[in-house]
Amino acid sequence: MPSSIMEKFESMAYGPAPEDATEVLRWLDAHNRRFGHFINGNWNAPSSTTFETRNPATGELLATVAQGSATDVGAAVAAAQAALPAWQALTGHQRARYLYAFARQVQKHARKLAVLETLDNGKPIRESRDIDIPLVARHFYYHAGWAQLLGPLDETGFTGEDFRGYTPVGVVGQIIPWNFPLLMFAWKVAPALAAGCTVVIKPAEYTPLTALLMAEIADEIGLPTGVLNVINGKGETGAALASHPGLNKVAFTGSTEVGRLIRKETASSAKKLSLELGGKSPYIVFDDADLDSAVEGLVDGIWFNQGQVCCAGSRLLVQERVAEKLYDKIRARMSVLRVGSPLDKAIDIGAIADRVQYDRIEQYIQTGIQEGATCWQPELPMPERGLFLRPTLLTGVAPASTVAQEEIFGPVLAAMTFRTPAEAVELANNTSYGLAACIWSENINVALDVAAQVKAGVVWVNATNLFDAACGFGGYRESGYGREGGKEGMYEYLQPAWLGGAGQDGEPVALPEPGPGSEFAAPDAAQALRHDLLDAAIDRTVKHYIGGKQVRPDSGYSFPVAGADGRLVGHAPLGNRKDIRNAVEAARGAAAKWARQTAHGRAQVLYYLAENLVQRREEIVRKLAAFVGESQAAVEFDTAVERTFSYAAWTDKFEGSVHNPPMRMVAMAMHEAIGTVAVLAGDEAPLLGLFSLLLPAVAMGNTVVAVPGERAATLIGELYQVFDTSDLPGGVVNLVAGKPMELGKTLAEHDDVDAIWSFRDLSASAMVKAASIGNLKQVWTNEGRAVDWFDPAQGEGRWYLRHATQVKNIWVPYGE
Numbered sequence: 001m002p003s004s005i006m007e008k009f010e011s012m013a014y015g016p017a018p019e020d021a022t023e024v025l026r027w028l029d030a031h032n033r034r035f036g037h038f039i040n041g042n043w044n045a046p047s048s049t050t051f052e053t054r055n056p057a058t059g060e061l062l063a064t065v066a067q068g069s070a071t072d073v074g075a076a077v078a079a080a081q082a083a084l085p086a087w088q089a090l091t092g093h094q095r096a097r098y099l100y101a102f103a104r105q106v107q108k109h110a111r112k113l114a115v116l117e118t119l120d121n122g123k124p125i126r127e128s129r130d131i132d133i134p135l136v137a138r139h140f141y142y143h144a145g146w147a148q149l150l151g152p153l154d155e156t157g158f159t160g161e162d163f164r165g166y167t168p169v170g171v172v173g174q175i176i177p178w179n180f181p182l183l184m185f186a187w188k189v190a191p192a193l194a195a196g197c198t199v200v201i202k203p204a205e206y207t208p209l210t211a212l213l214m215a216e217i218a219d220e221i222g223l224p225t226g227v228l229n230v231i232n233g234k235g236e237t238g239a240a241l242a243s244h245p246g247l248n249k250v251a252f253t254g255s256t257e258v259g260r261l262i263r264k265e266t267a268s269s270a271k272k273l274s275l276e277l278g279g280k281s282p283y284i285v286f287d288d289a290d291l292d293s294a295v296e297g298l299v300d301g302i303w304f305n306q307g308q309v310c311c312a313g314s315r316l317l318v319q320e321r322v323a324e325k326l327y328d329k330i331r332a333r334m335s336v337l338r339v340g341s342p343l344d345k346a347i348d349i350g351a352i353a354d355r356v357q358y359d360r361i362e363q364y365i366q367t368g369i370q371e372g373a374t375c376w377q378p379e380l381p382m383p384e385r386g387l388f389l390r391p392t393l394l395t396g397v398a399p400a401s402t403v404a405q406e407e408i409f410g411p412v413l414a415a416m417t418f419r420t421p422a423e424a425v426e427l428a429n430n431t432s433y434g435l436a437a438c439i440w441s442e443n444i445n446v447a448l449d450v451a452a453q454v455k456a457g458v459v460w461v462n463a464t465n466l467f468d469a470a471c472g473f474g475g476y477r478e479s480g481y482g483r484e485g486g487k488e489g490m491y492e493y494l495q496p497a498w499l500g501g502a503g504q505d506g507e508p509v510a511l512p513e514p515g516p517g518s519e520f521a522a523p524d525a526a527q528a529l530r531h532d533l534l535d536a537a538i539d540r541t542v543k544h545y546i547g548g549k550q551v552r553p554d555s556g557y558s559f560p561v562a563g564a565d566g567r568l569v570g571h572a573p574l575g576n577r578k579d580i581r582n583a584v585e586a587a588r589g590a591a592a593k594w595a596r597q598t599a600h601g602r603a604q605v606l607y608y609l610a611e612n613l614v615q616r617r618e619e620i621v622r623k624l625a626a627f628v629g630e631s632q633a634a635v636e637f638d639t640a641v642e643r644t645f646s647y648a649a650w651t652d653k654f655e656g657s658v659h660n661p662p663m664r665m666v667a668m669a670m671h672e673a674i675g676t677v678a679v680l681a682g683d684e685a686p687l688l689g690l691f692s693l694l695l696p697a698v699a700m701g702n703t704v705v706a707v708p709g710e711r712a713a714t715l716i717g718e719l720y721q722v723f724d725t726s727d728l729p730g731g732v733v734n735l736v737a738g739k740p741m742e743l744g745k746t747l748a749e750h751d752d753v754d755a756i757w758s759f760r761d762l763s764a765s766a767m768v769k770a771a772s773i774g775n776l777k778q779v780w781t782n783e784g785r786a787v788d789w790f791d792p793a794q795g796e797g798r799w800y801l802r803h804a805t806q807v808k809n810i811w812v813p814y815g816e
């Protein structure tokens with residue numbers, strides 16, 4: 001150890017700089033190192049079942065914490081329900097004051113919160129002090145702003161400009177992980193409270209302490225009782241919370257595995273769900289990159305928080321020409337990283353949060369070696385006890401190997417090479433996840449081109465792991481859905497007022513009774529249609545519309561569809577799994593090109609479609625009239641034309657935004673197509689209902705496989721003539737008729753369908769949710785509630801467009 005300043009300067013060595021934990025330990029002692037739950041503003045006495053939370057760096061016992069039972073969860077949800085009306089009745093300004101007070105308290109207690117976080121989690125104090133806590137405060141400030149701007153709530157919803165017509169979702173259950181305990185608390189609680197929701201939150205078992213200190217702060221600022229409730233416990237407590245029928249929404253951050261369990265738990269309910277799950281994010285380095293900066297970025301990308309970061313740049317993809325040079329630089333940098341006591345201010349890498357996690361990471365390293373990777377770890381001085389792991393570099397990793405595919409959640413970098421930008425994109429997207437990506441290149445054109453093609457919710461150009469409350473965060477694919485932060489994050493806690501506010505259900509959807517003879521009708525009704533078949537006025541057999549072509553049903557069957565008077569209107573093809581698979585393949589094939597089409601180009605197609613639709617007014621209205629009567633038929637047709645114009649108009653107007661986070665960066669929030677969207681339409685307004693779902697999806701660059709309602713199925717013949725003449729590329733819209741529950745299930749289970757929308761009855765909503773648990777695709781349903789398709793406030797606009805897009809935030813630095 002150098003002794004003189006000159007020696008220190010020469011060697012650039014650090015001495016230990018330990019943070020003083022006395023005040024935090026005193027706070028723990030003041031609670032007798034025992035904590036209960038915070039329910040309805042009271043601390044519940046620790047129950048007989050408890051668990052321990054320890055300092056992972058030393059193994060020292062920090063506190064004993066009550067394990068929440070189903071009864072405790074029930075009490076917390078009841079408190080949140082009771083607090084909801086009064087909390088919603090406050091003006092936005094009044095709620096803003098509470099959020100502002102939270103932010104101020106976080107700043108006042110900044111060091112205490114940072115030290116407590118580091119003791120409980122094992123992360124370096126440098127990170128909790130300089131990154132986590134300032135971001136926590138920023139989140140509360142930012143959301144104080146949204147509370148203010150929402151304005152008062154009346155029967156029409158919020159009256160402020162930005163979210164006019166929206167209401168709070170209601171009571172929210174939130175479950176958070178251990179890697180950023182307090183930051184995740186802020187990401188969850190701040191938008192929920194701003195939106196007028198009340199909360200029950202369960203922190204992770206390894207790291208409950210900062211959430212409990214925040215509960216104490218809530219008490220100090222006089223937050224109305226029951227608005228925020230904290231329940232401690234393990235996975236069982238989380239499961240009890242997620243399944244509680246008193247919740248209107250569940251928000252979860254954690255592993256994809258538990259995300260799936262929660263999805264299953266909530267599938268049969270109308271609870272709104274947002275999932276922020278794992279990742280295996282690519283860190284792409286091109287040969288023209290500033291390699292030293294890229295290496296420095298990696299320190300934050302994979303060794304930040306010991307790599308226990310959902311968006312860690314854990315897959316290094318480096319252009320072949322500079323690979324060895326970069327690896328040398330990485331090894332040199334790794335050799336001077338400091339591993340040690342997280343409370344030491346000069347430490348880079350602290351302790352792993354728990355023994356289970358530690359063993360899991362060790363196991364992954366062994367698996368990587370067994371699968372052919374070369375493992376390199378620096379010779380660093382390591383603490384003698386505690387859960388410390390050396391930073392690890394695995395090179396020569398095969399793209400399909402375990403360490404390239406699975407989230408390790410530790411300080412382990414898996415490296416592989418690529419030759420061309422196209423290969424980089426292919427490798428980057430060769431994962432079931434899609435949370436984040438880093439792109440290093442001095443060529444901004446290449447960087448932005450690749451950013452557009454990478455499937456990830458956040459892309460950092462020449463930077464890594466940057467966060468801000470104004471910039472939404474969340475994933476594509478199995479990294480979950482829903483966003484946290486930004487305006488898009490607020491929508492997660494709001495819903496259109498006409499859908500019914502918390503606790504009040506809207507009108508249930510009333511699907512027309514299946515006509516006699518239909519595949520959906522009882523057999524005796526089918527018998528009744530026989531006579532009518534002979535003298536039917538319009539008898540025509542239509543086919544599916546797949547890949548721009550009329551296609552006979554694989555089953556070889558059609559089904560008869562009766563009008564309101566029981567007489568035959570026509571036949572529709574009876575689709576099966578094979579038809580659906582063909583339609584998905586066609587939609588998939590058309591997706592990339594349609595998404596790349598300019599917004600102006602898509603608008604032209606939709607305008608043209610409206611023009612051609614009008615040409616067929618007479619025959620379509622006549623058929624519609626058989627189902628809905630003449631007066632609705634005419635209005636419905638005209639409204640469908642108008643809606644087509646609306647979405648042609650929206651196509652180049654539903655644009656993203658540019659954020660100015662508090663650093664020299666811009667974050668471009670792009671609205672991207674989701675991919676292939678499956679649609680199950682109802683039949684109350686056969687044409688308009690179908691169009692109201694097809695159009696926003698297509699306008700935003702998605703391709704669609706739609707199962708029309710039974711009545712609309714008879715219109716396929718007219719519709720494909722319209723589509724064919726409107727320059728709509730084959731495969732962009734595919735219509736497969738048949739039994740919606742059966743075809744919908746195949747669509748929900750299909751891995752190549754990126755999102756599924758169900759606007760039929762409650763059983764269809766529950767079915768699509770249940771059938772897509774495995775692939776975690778985005779699901780959007782009407783929860784069986786009726787939509788008045790004739791009312792533009794309900795039947796069109798941003799609510800639809802938001803669901804037809806996902807936000808990708810691309811961060812780009814500026815300046816030298």
Ligand code: NDP
Pocket residue numbers: 175176177178179202203204205206233234235236237238239240242253254255256258259261262276277278279309310357360407408409
């Ligand atoms: P989990 O997903 O198990 O934990 C997240 C939260 O969910 C915790 O509060 C946990 O409680 C709770 N939970 C656990 N089981 C259930 C359940 N059945 N129903 C409801 N809630 C439940 O993550 P782990 O802590 O087990 O970590 C495992 C792996 O997950 C990591 O190795 C990492 O790969 C990944 N992970 C990803 C994160 C991300 O941000 N993307 C964050 C954390 C982990 P409790 O802590 O008490 O078990």
